[in-house]
Amino acid sequence: MTDREPAVRRTAVAVLTETTSPGTGPALAAALADRDAAVRKAAIPALTRRRAAEEARAALAAATADADADVRAYAARAL
Template identity: 60%
Template sequence: AALDDPAWQVRAGAAAALRAAAAGRAVPALAKALADRNADVRKAAVLALLGHVPAPEARAALATVAADPDADVRAYAARGLAPAS
């Protein structure tokens, strides 16, 4: 199972950890993770990008997942791109 795959664990963990990193370092790596074949890795990347939404590069990366096959990935990205109310 994917959850037991060490490579998956590293990718998902790294994406989550990048939420706390500086945007200039984190956003390019997270944008690359959005192309991962594993939906959980893409979801972790989107969730991490939400911490960097003020950066235009993060918003651009989030916009790229509008056609992602995973509904959660699309929903989290859309939430991050929604105007603040």
């Protein structure tokens, strides 16, 4: 998730969203710190599906303080 292009990072998040491997949680949580709000928004549905994990809940809770209003709202609904 280090590509310069936000579209590539969003695609990476989309691929991780389709993966059920437990190892994807940290990468999705890290996506919530991306500089592009669309990448952050894309990570929320995947973390929502994993919210039974403490790491996912913590990442979603942190996202409720995001600079982007949509990210905050999506994260709040996810919790």
